[in-house]
Amino acid sequence: MAEVILIAAICCYTGITVLNILNSGIHGLGLAAAGACLTVLFALQILHSQPGARRAPARRRALTLGLQVLVTYLPLVAFEAQWGAMAGFLAGSLLLLLPPRPGWILYGLVGVSMLVPPVVGGRSVLDSAYLVQTTLLTGLVIFGLARLSDLVRVLHESRDEVARAAVTRERLRFARDLHDLLGYSLSAIQLKGELIHRLIAANPEMAKQEIEDVLAISRQSLADVRRVASGYRDLSLKEEIGSARSVLSAAEVETVTDVRIGSVSSPVDTVLATVLREAVTNVLRHSRATYCGITAVEEDGLMTLSILNDGVVEGYCDSSPHSGSGLGNLELRLRAVGGELTIDRGSADAFRLVARAPAHGELLAGADGPMEDEAAWMTV
Numbered sequence: 001m002a003e004v005i006l007i008a009a010i011c012c013y014t015g016i017t018v019l020n021i022l023n024s025g026i027h028g029l030g031l032a033a034a035g036a037c038l039t040v041l042f043a044l045q046i047l048h049s050q051p052g053a054r055r056a057p058a059r060r061r062a063l064t065l066g067l068q069v070l071v072t073y074l075p076l077v078a079f080e081a082q083w084g085a086m087a088g089f090l091a092g093s094l095l096l097l098l099p100p101r102p103g104w105i106l107y108g109l110v111g112v113s114m115l116v117p118p119v120v121g122g123r124s125v126l127d128s129a130y131l132v133q134t135t136l137l138t139g140l141v142i143f144g145l146a147r148l149s150d151l152v153r154v155l156h157e158s159r160d161e162v163a164r165a166a167v168t169r170e171r172l173r174f175a176r177d178l179h180d181l182l183g184y185s186l187s188a189i190q191l192k193g194e195l196i197h198r199l200i201a202a203n204p205e206m207a208k209q210e211i212e213d214v215l216a217i218s219r220q221s222l223a224d225v226r227r228v229a230s231g232y233r234d235l236s237l238k239e240e241i242g243s244a245r246s247v248l249s250a251a252e253v254e255t256v257t258d259v260r261i262g263s264v265s266s267p268v269d270t271v272l273a274t275v276l277r278e279a280v281t282n283v284l285r286h287s288r289a290t291y292c293g294i295t296a297v298e299e300d301g302l303m304t305l306s307i308l309n310d311g312v313v314e315g316y317c318d319s320s321p322h323s324g325s326g327l328g329n330l331e332l333r334l335r336a337v338g339g340e341l342t343i344d345r346g347s348a349d350a351f352r353l354v355a356r357a358p359a360h361g362e363l364l365a366g367a368d369g370p371m372e373d374e375a376a377w378m379t380v
Helices: 002-023 028-048 058-097 100-113 116-120 125-202 204-230 237-250 266-286 326-336 370-379
Strands: 254-260 291-299 302-309 340-344 351-358
Touching (some): 002 028, 002 058, 002 125, 058 100, 058 125, 100 125, 125 204, 125 266, 204 237, 237 266, 266 291, 266 302, 266 326, 266 351, 326 340
Parallel strands (some): 254 291
Antiparallel strands (some): 291 302
């Protein structure tokens, strides 16, 4: 629509000049020459008003502007003031194709140059002022409409980019949540499955109890998947600590906990619970731990979660073909609530992961919260 309005304005200004020439009584070759010049000016103005015309090669811009100068000023000799409106096209083209400083200077000079035809033709001062004002106004209208058309195009392209970015963010959010939430559950199910396999013959009752734990973990995993899909991912750190004790115990890892948690905001509680899940998953998959210490303390408005294990093996690499990138995900989550993640390798076989965050922190502005991402994804 913006381009149609621009073309309509150029046609109208050209039509005004046609009417002026016809009204002046010019016939024959003079009228044909005027028609040819008007056609060239119309084509040049359409070309100069195209999006990205300023980024054309300098040589081509100089050539087309030079041609426009000729077909603007030469007909003034024959048609005088009746041709004056076409100088407005030149003024607009100078603003569109040149850098701001020289463009505006030359724009003003074109307007001032329109004082000459009325003086040569013996017209009044009012006619001179009218011609200057018409030229400058025409140039501004052409420049403004051309820029508007270009900005509308850029706006549509930007909207498409925002939509694509929203889809990309939602995909990353979904993948990150699946990794952080299900990695722990699947590792626990695998571990307990191996334990059940060993216990079936030796201790059926204990095997039955472990099967019940597997069923509970699998039900929780299903609930996690549904929360990820719907955008709601609230977790409880206290509940996750209890679940971690059970899983680590099944893996024959001695677990010591120190839990002193006061009032914690839901976003921070969820992030720290996710940190604990990923840390326990790493203990099960990436280490040979026999001991794991879990400390969760709230003090002076600061929540600190520390997970220490003694199972680091030099050169150990997970045999899974997809080992994941959980620690990177956790750093992003903690930054989103104003927290930080630190890793400490104390002795040769010790590994400590510490997460700190304000106890009553909320998602920072610009962080990709669940509902914002979900709404953007659904909109797209």
